Amino acid sequence: MDDETRPGEAMPTPDGAAELTRMTAAELAAAIAGGEVSALEVTDAHLGRIDAVDERLHVFLHVAADGARAAARAVDERRAAGEVLGPLAGVPLALKDVFTTNDMPTTAGSRILGSWRPPYDATVTRRLREAGVVLLGKANMDEFAMGSSTENSAFGPTRNPWDLDRVPGGSSGGSAAAVAGFEAPLGVGTDTGGSIRQPAAVCGIVGVKPTYGGSSRYGLIAFASSLDTPGPLARTVLDAALLHEAISGHDPCDSTSVDAPVPPVVAAARQADVSGLRIGVVPELSGEGYQPGVLARFNEAVELLESLGAKIVEVSCPHFGYALPAYYLIAPSECSSNLARFDGMRYGLRAGDDGTHDAEEVMSLTRAAGFGPEVKRRIMLGTYALSSGYYDAYYGKALQVRTLIARDFEAAFEQVDVLISPTTPTTAFRLGERADDPLAMYLADLCTIPSNLAGNAALSLPCGLAPEDGLPVGLQIMAPVLADDRVYRVAAAVEAALTQRRGGPLLDAIRGPAGLPAPRAAENRGSSTHD
Ligand code: GLN
Numbered sequence: 001m002d003d004e005t006r007p008g009e010a011m012p013t014p015d016g017a018a019e020l021t022r023m024t025a026a027e028l029a030a031a032i033a034g035g036e037v038s039a040l041e042v043t044d045a046h047l048g049r050i051d052a053v054d055e056r057l058h059v060f061l062h063v064a065a066d067g068a069r070a071a072a073r074a075v076d077e078r079r080a081a082g083e084v085l086g087p088l089a090g091v092p093l094a095l096k097d098v099f100t101t102n103d104m105p106t107t108a109g110s111r112i113l114g115s116w117r118p119p120y121d122a123t124v125t126r127r128l129r130e131a132g133v134v135l136l137g138k139a140n141m142d143e144f145a146m147g148s149s150t151e152n153s154a155f156g157p158t159r160n161p162w163d164l165d166r167v168p169g170g171s172s173g174g175s176a177a178a179v180a181g182f183e184a185p186l187g188v189g190t191d192t193g194g195s196i197r198q199p200a201a202v203c204g205i206v207g208v209k210p211t212y213g214g215s216s217r218y219g220l221i222a223f224a225s226s227l228d229t230p231g232p233l234a235r236t237v238l239d240a241a242l243l244h245e246a247i248s249g250h251d252p253c254d255s256t257s258v259d260a261p262v263p264p265v266v267a268a269a270r271q272a273d274v275s276g277l278r279i280g281v282v283p284e285l286s287g288e289g290y291q292p293g294v295l296a297r298f299n300e301a302v303e304l305l306e307s308l309g310a311k312i313v314e315v316s317c318p319h320f321g322y323a324l325p326a327y328y329l330i331a332p333s334e335c336s337s338n339l340a341r342f343d344g345m346r347y348g349l350r351a352g353d354d355g356t357h358d359a360e361e362v363m364s365l366t367r368a369a370g371f372g373p374e375v376k377r378r379i380m381l382g383t384y385a386l387s388s389g390y391y392d393a394y395y396g397k398a399l400q401v402r403t404l405i406a407r408d409f410e411a412a413f414e415q416v417d418v419l420i421s422p423t424t425p426t427t428a429f430r431l432g433e434r435a436d437d438p439l440a441m442y443l444a445d446l447c448t449i450p451s452n453l454a455g456n457a458a459l460s461l462p463c464g465l466a467p468e469d470g471l472p473v474g475l476q477i478m479a480p481v482l483a484d485d486r487v488y489r490v491a492a493a494v495e496a497a498l499t500q501r502r503g504g505p506l507l508d509a510i511r512g513p514a515g516l517p518a519p520r521a522a523e524n525r526g527s528s529t530h531d
Pocket of ligand 1: 145146147148170171190191192193194195196223331442445
């Protein structure tokens with residue numbers, strides 16, 4: 001596209017449709033329930049937006065236009081029959097392609113699944129359908145959710161709607177870019193080490209990792225089973241809360257699902273009040289190596305919280321510095337075991353099946369052809385860490401560190417109600433910039449990993465743009481296990497204050513009338529690459 005072209009002008013959809021794609025999920029659901037607009041019109045507006053911009057963003061691996069329209073029509077029919085609809089009925093959503101869907105392919109961002117069609121819906125998928133949520137299609141992701149940029153997808157990267165030369169974060173980068181790029185008001189991702197919060201932060205939207213076990217892993221293609229957690233992506237805290245409640249709750253099909261009431265996150269998002277709350281700033285999650293603009297926005301958020309009546313204290317979590325190395329032993333160890341099932345016999349791809357190879361060779365040829373380099377690296381790391389002679393030194397030690405990190409959280413939450421930090425050390429980096437440097441890529445999750453290891457709830461909220469590059473910065477809010485409502489309560493208060501100060505939502509700052517900047521068109525987006 002030429003630099004002079006404004007993406008909004010190129011949009012084939014009429015103004016009314018553009019307006020629908022700008023509305024929040026709560027607004028859309030209310031308009032549908034009130035009969036102001038049909039679910040079908042809402043779905044068509046989003047499908048039109050996908051047609052107009054997805055060639056540039058590359059969010060969707062599969063668009064389910066017919067299925068989405070059928071689901072929308074069903075909502076309209078139920079409404080016409082006088083049924084009272086749920087709080088998200090008729091609202092479209094981009095589903096990370098790691099959840100099984102019985103009517104769409106499921107790839108996990110990998111070639112190894114080939115043209116496999118799952119015979120069943122994941123629990124998250126099923127709950128979304130039951131809530132009347134309209135599934136627009138399957139969103140791009142890093143292969144098997146391993147990565148922080150969506151560049152590890154076997155199907156090519158997704159781009160950041162703020163700057164098409166930048167990554168949208170990962171591994172749920174497709175779902176995050178869909179929401180930030182107005183292709184869908186809602187997305188669902190999974191967070192194993194930060195893969196919901198990190199892309200939310202660098203795309204300027206809200207992303208939540210619920211308490212581990214709060215949302216079901218049944219039908220979620222496994223990466224690291226003791227860490228994987230489905231959760232919401234949205235443009236507002238209230239929308240995230242509505243989606244959180246829709247997908248959460250006990251599931252007998254997942255043995256690690258928590259059998260406890262879903263924390264009242266929607267009520268907390270509506271409460272939006274921090275007066276009297278004790279908020280801990282974690283010194284281990286800031287300082288050297290963090291981009292100055294990220295720290296500046298974070299410090300402003302701390303001041304804002306204080307001005308809203310919260311009591312701010314510094315709370316040290318001395319073992320957080322070991323979270324990243326511990327994670328990169330535990331997650332690969334679990335993945336090396338989980339990914340053993342992709343053997344060319346059961347699912348998808350099969351290589352070398354020409355009668356000249358025995359079964360073991362077929363397995364090895366299939367895995368060599370089907371897995372990308374990062375997945376192979378993780379399998380090798382994990383196999384090594386679990387091998388006899390090294391198990392105690394690596395995997396065993398990492399588990400001990402995991403316990404120490406959980407104890408840091410427990411001690412901290414005796415002093416404060418929530419902890420806060422930046423979500424990521426830097427804003428969105430450039431495509432290709434870290435692709436050949438796994439360690440630089442791993443650092444993107446420095447602040448998010450502790451909550452995965454301990455299993456507690458954590459949310460990322462946009463808290464402004466970094467002055468040096470004009471890109472979004474995320475504020476991370478962490479709460480104890482099963483106190484997910486607290487992260488919503490604090491986030492909603494900050495969101496309300498920031499929206500008022502700014503005079504509108506942060507995403508309004510995206511260039512171009514359609515909210516998608518022409519590549520390289522942003523003149524005052526600094527050229528300094530501060531990563
Ligand atoms: N970026 C981290 C990794 O590559 C986290 C991924 C995730 O949360 N799924 O493992």
